[in-house]
Amino acid sequence: MTEEYQQFVHKQVSSLVFGLLPPNMIKKMAAAKIVTPELYDKEGYPVDGGLMDIRLGVIDPGLRCKTCGGKLKECIGHFGYIELARPIIHFKFVDIVYNLLRATCFDCGRGLMQQADIDKWTARLIKIEQDQGLEERRDKTKEILVELKKTQKCPHCKAQQPKVVFEKPTTFLENEKRISPIEIRTRLEKIPDQDLELLGMKQPFVRPEWMVLTVMPIPPVTMRPSITLETGERSEDDLTHKLGDIVRINQRLFENINAGAPEIIIEDLWDLLQYHVTTFFDNEVPQVPPARHRSGQPLKTITARIKSKEGRIRHNLAGKRTNFSARTVISPDPLIELNEVGVPNVVAMKLTVPERVTEWNKDYLLNYVKLGPTKYPGANYIVRPDGKKKKITDETKEQLLEEIQPGYLVERHLIDGDIAIFNRQPSLHKMSMMCHRIRVLPGKTFRLNPAVCHPYNADFDGDEMNLHVPQTEEARAEAETLMMVQTQLISPRYGLAIIGCTQDAVSGNYLLTKYGEYPRQDAIDLLFKIGADDTMMSRLPHKKTVTGREIFSALLPDEFSFSGTALDGTKVEIVNGQLVEGHMDLATLGGEGKGMMLRKFNKDYGGAKTLVLIGMLMKLGIFTLQKEGLTTALSDTDLPQETQDAIDEILVKANETVEDYIQKYRKGELEPLPGRNIKDTVELEIIKTLNRARNEIGKLAAKSVAPRGGSVVMINSGARGKSINLALIAACVGQQALRGKRIERGYTDRTLSSFKRNDLGTAAHGFVKQGYSQGMTPQEFFFMAMTGRDALMDTALRTPKSGYLYRRLANALQDLRVEYDHSVRDAAGRIVEFLYGDDGIDVSKSEKGKIDVTKIMEMAR
Amino acid sequence: MDKLFAEYKDKLPKIILDELQEKIPAKAGEARIRKILDAAVNEYNASLVEPGESVGLITAESIGEPGTQMTLNMFHLAGVSEMNVTTGLPRIIEILDGKKEISTPMMEIYLKKPYKDGKGIRELALRIKEIKLGETVQEFVLSVAEGKIEIILDPKKLEALHVDVDTIAKTLTKQVKGIQLKAKDNTIVVNTKKESINEVYKMKEKLKDTFVSGIKDITHVLPVKRGEEFIIITAGSNLAEVLLLDEVDDSRTISNDIFEVQKVLGIEAAREVIIKEVYKVIEDQGLNVDIRHIMLVASTMCFSGTIKGITRYGVVSEKGSVLARASFETPIKHIIDASMLGEEDQLTSVIENVMLNQPVPAGTGMTGLVVKEVVKEKKKD
Numbered sequence A: 001m002t003e004e005y006q007q008f009v010h011k012q013v014s015s016l017v018f019g020l021l022p023p024n025m026i027k028k029m030a031a032a033k034i035v036t037p038e039l040y041d042k043e044g045y046p047v048d049g050g051l052m053d054i055r056l057g058v059i060d061p062g063l064r065c066k067t068c069g070g071k072l073k074e075c076i077g078h079f080g081y082i083e084l085a086r087p088i089i090h091f092k093f094v095d096i097v098y099n100l101l102r103a104t105c106f107d108c109g110r111g112l113m114q115q116a117d118i119d120k121w122t123a124r125l126i127k128i129e130q131d132q133g134l135e136e137r138r139d140k141t142k143e144i145l146v147e148l149k150k151t152q153k154c155p156h157c158k159a160q161q162p163k164v165v166f167e168k169p170t171t172f173l174e175n176e177k178r179i180s181p182i183e184i185r186t187r188l189e190k191i192p193d194q195d196l197e198l199l200g201m202k203q204p205f206v207r208p209e210w211m212v213l214t215v216m217p218i219p220p221v222t223m224r225p226s227i228t229l230e231t232g233e234r235s236e237d238d239l240t241h242k243l244g245d246i247v248r249i250n251q252r253l254f255e256n257i258n259a260g261a262p263e264i265i266i267e268d269l270w271d272l273l274q275y276h277v278t279t280f281f282d283n284e285v286p287q288v289p290p291a292r293h294r295s296g297q298p299l300k301t302i303t304a305r306i307k308s309k310e311g312r313i314r315h316n317l318a319g320k321r322t323n324f325s326a327r328t329v330i331s332p333d334p335l336i337e338l339n340e341v342g343v344p345n346v347v348a349m350k351l352t353v354p355e356r357v358t359e360w361n362k363d364y365l366l367n368y369v370k371l372g373p374t375k376y377p378g379a380n381y382i383v384r385p386d387g388k389k390k391k392i393t394d395e396t397k398e399q400l401l402e403e404i405q406p407g408y409l410v411e412r413h414l415i416d417g418d419i420a421i422f423n424r425q426p427s428l429h430k431m432s433m434m435c436h437r438i439r440v441l442p443g444k445t446f447r448l449n450p451a452v453c454h455p456y457n458a459d460f461d462g463d464e465m466n467l468h469v470p471q472t473e474e475a476r477a478e479a480e481t482l483m484m485v486q487t488q489l490i491s492p493r494y495g496l497a498i499i500g501c502t503q504d505a506v507s508g509n510y511l512l513t514k515y516g517e518y519p520r521q522d523a524i525d526l527l528f529k530i531g532a533d534d535t536m537m538s539r540l541p542h543k544k545t546v547t548g549r550e551i552f553s554a555l556l557p558d559e560f561s562f563s564g565t566a567l568d569g570t571k572v573e574i575v576n577g578q579l580v581e582g583h584m585d586l587a588t589l590g591g592e593g594k595g596m597m598l599r600k601f602n603k604d605y606g607g608a609k610t611l612v613l614i615g616m617l618m619k620l621g622i623f624t625l626q627k628e629g630l631t632t633a634l635s636d637t638d639l640p641q642e643t644q645d646a647i648d649e650i651l652v653k654a655n656e657t658v659e660d661y662i663q664k665y666r667k668g669e670l671e672p673l674p675g676r677n678i679k680d681t682v683e684l685e686i687i688k689t690l691n692r693a694r695n696e697i698g699k700l701a702a703k704s705v706a707p708r709g710g711s712v713v714m715i716n717s718g719a720r721g722k723s724i725n726l727a728l729i730a731a732c733v734g735q736q737a738l739r740g741k742r743i744e745r746g747y748t749d750r751t752l753s754s755f756k757r758n759d760l761g762t763a764a765h766g767f768v769k770q771g772y773s774q775g776m777t778p779q780e781f782f783f784m785a786m787t788g789r790d791a792l793m794d795t796a797l798r799t800p801k802s803g804y805l806y807r808r809l810a811n812a813l814q815d816l817r818v819e820y821d822h823s824v825r826d827a828a829g830r831i832v833e834f835l836y837g838d839d840g841i842d843v844s845k846s847e848k849g850k851i852d853v854t855k856i857m858e859m860a861r
Numbered sequence B: 001m002d003k004l005f006a007e008y009k010d011k012l013p014k015i016i017l018d019e020l021q022e023k024i025p026a027k028a029g030e031a032r033i034r035k036i037l038d039a040a041v042n043e044y045n046a047s048l049v050e051p052g053e054s055v056g057l058i059t060a061e062s063i064g065e066p067g068t069q070m071t072l073n074m075f076h077l078a079g080v081s082e083m084n085v086t087t088g089l090p091r092i093i094e095i096l097d098g099k100k101e102i103s104t105p106m107m108e109i110y111l112k113k114p115y116k117d118g119k120g121i122r123e124l125a126l127r128i129k130e131i132k133l134g135e136t137v138q139e140f141v142l143s144v145a146e147g148k149i150e151i152i153l154d155p156k157k158l159e160a161l162h163v164d165v166d167t168i169a170k171t172l173t174k175q176v177k178g179i180q181l182k183a184k185d186n187t188i189v190v191n192t193k194k195e196s197i198n199e200v201y202k203m204k205e206k207l208k209d210t211f212v213s214g215i216k217d218i219t220h221v222l223p224v225k226r227g228e229e230f231i232i233i234t235a236g237s238n239l240a241e242v243l244l245l246d247e248v249d250d251s252r253t254i255s256n257d258i259f260e261v262q263k264v265l266g267i268e269a270a271r272e273v274i275i276k277e278v279y280k281v282i283e284d285q286g287l288n289v290d291i292r293h294i295m296l297v298a299s300t301m302c303f304s305g306t307i308k309g310i311t312r313y314g315v316v317s318e319k320g321s322v323l324a325r326a327s328f329e330t331p332i333k334h335i336i337d338a339s340m341l342g343e344e345d346q347l348t349s350v351i352e353n354v355m356l357n358q359p360v361p362a363g364t365g366m367t368g369l370v371v372k373e374v375v376k377e378k379k380k381d
Helices: A023-029 A091-103 A115-132 A134-150 A181-190 A238-258 A263-281 A302-306 A312-317 A345-350 A362-371 A394-403 A450-456 A473-483 A503-515 A520-529 A534-538 A548-553 A596-628 A641-667 A678-704 A710-717 A723-730 A778-813 A853-859 B002-007 B014-023 B030-046 B055-067 B088-097 B121-128 B155-161 B165-175 B197-208 B239-244 B258-265 B267-284 B291-302 B322-326 B331-340 B350-355
Strands: A080-089 A164-167 A171-174 A212-218 A325-332 A340-344 A352-356 A379-383 A389-391 A409-413 A419-423 A433-441 A446-448 A464-468 A517-519 A545-547 A562-565 A571-575 A578-581 A831-833 B075-077 B084-086 B106-109 B137-143 B148-153 B180-184 B187-191 B211-213 B220-226 B229-235
Touching (some): A023 A212, A080 A091, A080 A181, A080 A238, A080 A263, A091 A134, A091 A171, A091 A181, A091 A263, A115 A134, A181 A212, A263 A302, A302 B331, A325 A345, A340 A345, A340 A419, A345 A433, A352 A379, A362 A379, A362 A394, A419 A473, A433 A446, A433 A450, A446 A450, A450 A503, A503 A548, A503 A596, A503 A710, A517 A548, A520 A534, A520 A545, A520 A596, A545 A548, A548 A578, A548 A596, A562 A596, A678 A723, A710 A723, A778 B088, A778 B291, A831 B291, B014 B030, B055 B088, B055 B291, B084 B088, B106 B239, B121 B220, B121 B229, B137 B197, B148 B155, B165 B180, B165 B187, B258 B267, B267 B291, B322 B331
Parallel strands (some): A340 A433
Antiparallel strands (some): A080 A212, A164 A171, A325 A464, A340 A446, A352 A409, A379 A409, A419 A464, A517 A545, A571 A578, B075 B084, B106 B229, B137 B148, B180 B187, B220 B229
16 A cells, blocks of 8 residues: 555554464553452442453443543453463463473473474475465474474483373373473473474464463453343353353462462362363363353353354354344335335335435435424434434424534435345345345335346245345445346356246236237237337337237337247247247246347347336236236146047056066066166166156147146246146156155065055056146055155255355355456465456356357448 | 468457357458457457456355255266266265265276277277176185185186186286185186185185276276267276276376376366366256356366365465454364464455455455545635
């Protein structure tokens, strides 16, 4: 950062350094020395020198901190310290202490290596750090430690090294005698600075003896606030409890030492102090009984506060909470635009947007203030230039209206056109948070256009969504240019439209463009209803009756051309804004990477126009259906008698083939497939036969249902369902497969007790003959329940697995970004790819990851 | 025309140039070609990524989001009904973890002529397959008193597997120590010099499991037709040795074991295998993910020169920032390790700036904006 603009940045952390706290620093930074385990005196006032000492900060309203003079919420708290009667090993460093004890001489404290070697390796470690980074250096240090530990005799003072044994959790033995922490500390003190680099420690950040505590910092009270129960009783934080134990035992130890108590008593107290300090830092140490509340529930101490998903780092630091947000149930409204969100009145009156008063907008803003917080559209607060916030109430209103002048902020209610960020969890991709414009509507739900359901993966069976209102001009500008729905139409995952027509809109447009024919008046009606403008209206030909295609074409600009295929493989041709051939369906209008016409339109005309078109097409489809009517009925799946007979025949035949295979298998005449035994072979052949039969039936059924039935329209347009679903209902459900095989589990040699042993037949292994409309036999039902449960299990197991994979990927890749030379680099500036994707193309600006050369050639004509 | 294209070499990626060269009719005039090429350059420049784009996160989203839709089906019949292969989510996890031992190693062996056309392919396949003594034996006769084992080989199987008694005898003497053996016709008599029944039995089991011929670790072979030519698909993988065979087209033969490929063919080849394998799974599942995302993941795993998994021991441990590592897994360990070396966190990546409520160095946060306020003195009237 150059000096020139340093002056504009008020505060910025440029780096953080990690290290250990030296004892003298602990004392220096402490605001108080803690000497008594008592918390409050009789009046309930914090005791001086107690754990709630007001020099450590305040948690009671009304009290003032003795150190900084701040009140509650002003004072962030101050550390204290206690002097430990005897040194205590810090549990988190026992492994390091153990390594040091074995890698250094017990007598002279030098690293167990020749001086020349020490110099050589230290230099090498520093070189490794420079060349390969700290991680490699740590690995190398580990190797060196292993070598050092093998040395028996000190090369410096020639002392023979005794074997140090580590007994979990915090005891060290030498020659089967315990080394006291005092002794350990003196040994660590003896290690000279020059040897520390070799042992994996750097000056001046660490001295090994700091790992054995002589003084202990006491965290500020603000870090461990007590809560007052309804009964007026105070309930202290877990950390306070633990610290109380430490101080109490520490005092007892002091007294006993001063009184000259027997060694055994002192040792016992010392061990107890060690236990309390250990559990203060980590209450989940193996082989140490966790400290518990009286209720038996374990205390949550320092380690538990930091680690895991609910810990400080992931919960409070990497994840933040926010104001100016709302959450409620969502419901659909196809009549609002795609980039709008319907916000209920109640919400619009709670959430606010700050607006700065200027000479020019003063009157406009005063109108909001006049209405106040209870009438819409009003304002809730004003903020004075000095930052003081004033609530607008009936009492204060008059005075505030007088007071307001340029420079003030008015926090006014949300109005139509304000910007908000809309979100649905799980936020799996960036389209899960998009920017919408607000439409204040009556009701109590958020309204959204059903076309944007897909990027959010939302439906309306009770889903709730969140709304955030950006509070600064920068945030609004960024949200608007980067997150607005129209900028998110093309998925960066595959470079195709992700937002498009859905559901009824697809089948409506399908019917319209395939069969539609209306009197001109009706067509004008329809266009008027969807909000078509004059130019669009004028595109409607002057005929008595117009076709659906002509109505559809009215929405397209005159120069727009497109050619593609429909779902059923027929050609779709749009020439100069006229749909001349084919019909619309999911393949041209859909989202989810399907609507090719929308993709083309977006490329030619940009997101904003595409968005409007999708909105109109949605309405066009829906209103067409309102005219035509579309429903689904069981009769849609009725099959004519001859089809029914044909299906039965296929089934009988398949059964015969299967029986044939079984006979062959029983007789041992079956020729095994390569790499398989006979049992597998017969199973494979049976599955093949049955699947073939089912597919045949499916085709037959799909062919012979009425083509204008509601279900069929939905299937053919791609709006909902597949022809397989139709076959399942109308004709035959087919083989139930469990882990890629026919159903084999159950009783000895049979699946259910209603079958004969070793029955290999179709029915006995989960082939469901009927369709859903004919119903199932109890056996068939049971088999279906088995596969159904298997599918449920699969989903339940998959979600956490893929979630973890996602988390790991996101964590590993979050720093990668494209630089100005189009290389991809990580946070340290190391080059990951020289050119993003080997060609530098942004997927969301490409068409399915490609640049269409043919189109360029046509354009350059 | 070639000269014209050479002019645009630095302006367009090779793939697009090649496609253009192919599609532009040969008789097109220079002006026309230039017009097309200029249009292509414009189109290309408009499609470039914005600097500052968080491509890493977009990649993570693009793979993570469809992950929820992938099936957990461990086994899938990979086009060939005879062999099982791990696919779906478990396979992706396996690759991205950088697991050394994969659950179903496989190879695709491409062949030279005439094997390519299917001639003698079965014989070749059987020669590649690892054969253990047990597979060639008709009967073991144990003579406990003398400590001898008589191995009666099955002549039919020997013929099918293309091994003869002498080679078996030779490999046995080479591989099993402390035995003497005599080969005669189709029987091999082994003198174990052991006395107890147990030891003789153990020796028999050992002999049974002895590798006789073929290539180690290749447990199944399967000749199949892929497109126009015949290839051999194997279960089990031993790339180094297979590539040495004369009949094998060593430029195309590949294994699905990334670590083996790295050892034999190098890191770039390993990256290609990662891309290919992940893409195959995603395509299999009917999902749509652009290959650039998979390439970026593979690059991240390989750019240090060795394969690093997307785990706390791999890619994440490489990060420079203490807080970034701590926010992933095992935070306390990272903080303690950092304090030992007085590590300095330069706050250059995303997450630690989120923690400190500072602008993140990516996207719009990457640039600085300087506003110099010019305070004009207001004239009072």
